[in-house]
Amino acid sequence: MRNLILSLLVFFSSLSAHAHGPTPQKAKEAIAINAPVAKVWGIAKQFGAIADWQPDLKQSTGDGLLQSGGKRTLTFQNGQSLVEELDYYNEQEHEYSYRLKTENPQAFPTSSHTVELKVNAGDTPDSSVVTLKSRFYRGDTGNTPPAELNDEAAVKAMNQFFTHALNGLKSKAEQ
Template sequence: MKFILIALLSSLLFPLSTLAHGPTPQKAKESIVINASVEAVWNAVKQFDAIANWHPDVKASAGDGKHESGGIRTITLQNNGQLIEELDYYNDQDHEYNYRLKTENVKAFPTSSYSISLQVKAGDDAGHSEVLLKSRFYRGDTGNSPPENLNDEAAVAAMNQFFKNGLAGLKQKLEN
């Protein structure tokens, strides 16, 4: 009898647990081929705190000058919102670094957290490079019913546009 009662209660409560869910991680990935050597492209992007020199969505950037795990930069976007980011990994030899959002600011950018990887590698043709940006992130509102401006779709659209604009800006800077 005790077993039947436990089984009955479990079957009644199980469906309720499926209604409670949080956000799922989202991903973005963009790349571009640039008519410039790996060294030329890497020289343009390797200064973690100088993203404003090539990314059109970034009005200003400043940092502590560290190009190693723990390095910090503050970027000011065109909407005047600021994001503070921290380097997790930096490898000059492999032309790659990874960083993450250190301080959330959903008014500036509709994500509550993100990690981004930037890598420069040789392209298929001599004298060409491929730049790859990848990210894993969560929407700005991690509740079960986020508003439209902070939901998964808004976060994915913002991250993809940020990547596309940045890569196009880098290409324009290096090829013109």
């Protein structure tokens, strides 16, 4: 009986060792901005207007809904587009979260992603800290994705998107 139990344990543990497929990836970036929370939030809260401060985007349009279900379409500099949808929006807490609604790995190399944006008070009344964090899967969820759609490409793209977005928001808010 003991040998049977040991054999079953070895068998089931070997199954998990041979599992394939994507694992969730994460990204998190933050920036200090020399502008009060109200000013920074006034810019960042316009879900459909991210192209006003995110230089990777040629255009963004939204349906104007600042609540769960609100949608925006992002058009990247390469002309490719994707759609994102708000999951959560809180005016008082200066935060929202959204997810990829319509994937397009040629626009952005993820097959799914969720992102949280939060504006907090900084060290002084005239400063803020903005944090972006995400959980996502690579653009190709197969066992052997091409280099442009693998985990590394997705992590690099998300971190770069966050860095450009935060630097753009900082530049706009500090004007």
